[in-house]
Amino acid sequence: MAGTVLSVALVVTGAAACDSDGNENKAAAKAAPTTTAVPEVFGAGGYRGLALGMAKDVALATGALETAPVSLLNGCTDFAFKGGPAPDQARLAAEAAVQARFAEADANERAAKRAVGTVEPLPPNASVEQLKERADRMVAQVERMKAAQTTLDQLSKAADELKAAKATRDKAFLTTGRVQFGLDGLRELAAPAEARTAEGLGAGSTLDDLKRVYGDKGLELGKTGRYEMPAEGAQAAKGWKYEFTVEGEKVGGMSLVNRSAYCS
Incomplete structure (x- = not known):
């Protein structure tokens, strides 16, 4: 009988210990801080x-x-x-070609615009020779204006190519x-x-x-x-x-x- 009482006491004690440990573990789990990764914000502060x-x-x-x-x-x-x-060498080469065409077209357009110049007005009581010279200068100016328009069209086309190259780059990334x-x-x-x-x-x-x-x-x-x-x-x-x-x-x-x- 004494042995039976001792066995029961040990079982009860063990159960209490398990319950105590379990509660302590649960409490520890509740007390432990949880860490959640916060995604980095993309904004004016950078990235x-x-x-x-x-x-x-x-x-x-x-x-x-x-x-x-x-x-x-x-x-x-x-x-x-x-x-x-990695750098796309084919696209980089295409970009360089487009950039070169734009730079050339821009330089040509600037030069053509400067070349148009102005035709000075006639002085009072201008002679027939002066009238003829001014008419010739005006004809030449018109031709230069036509050339300037051509270079402007070429610059516009080159600008469109440059814009398309930028769009291709942006899409790639x-x-x-x-x-x-x-x-x-x-x-x-x-x-x-x-x-x-x-x-x-x-x-x-x-x-x-x-x-x-x-x-x-x-x-x-x-x-x-x-x-x-x-x-x-x-x-x-x-x-x-x-x-x-x-x-x-x-x-x-x-x-x-x-x-x-x-x-x-």
């Missing part, structure tokens, strides 16, 4: 350690970018984010993102597809959501065909804007860009 306006050498030193340029259009230099696409540098440092921060603004919008968001969230923050359809709105805070005064590329009623890509910052 992946890159700040708006940052100098190129400083940006490259962060390790956030690949070191070989992926585009050199219009005097700007573009880099892919770390792990992004629409998913992976890219960073562009001009004379005054970082002038465009094109977001990778996973990036989100503070309000949670980005690639894949609907145009309706874009208008609903940013309609009262200056969102409008810009001349580039993209939806634009000012960046937050002081960056807006410096010329920084969000640009959203919309395709099929959905955001295909977004960037922060300062169009007033020159490439070269």
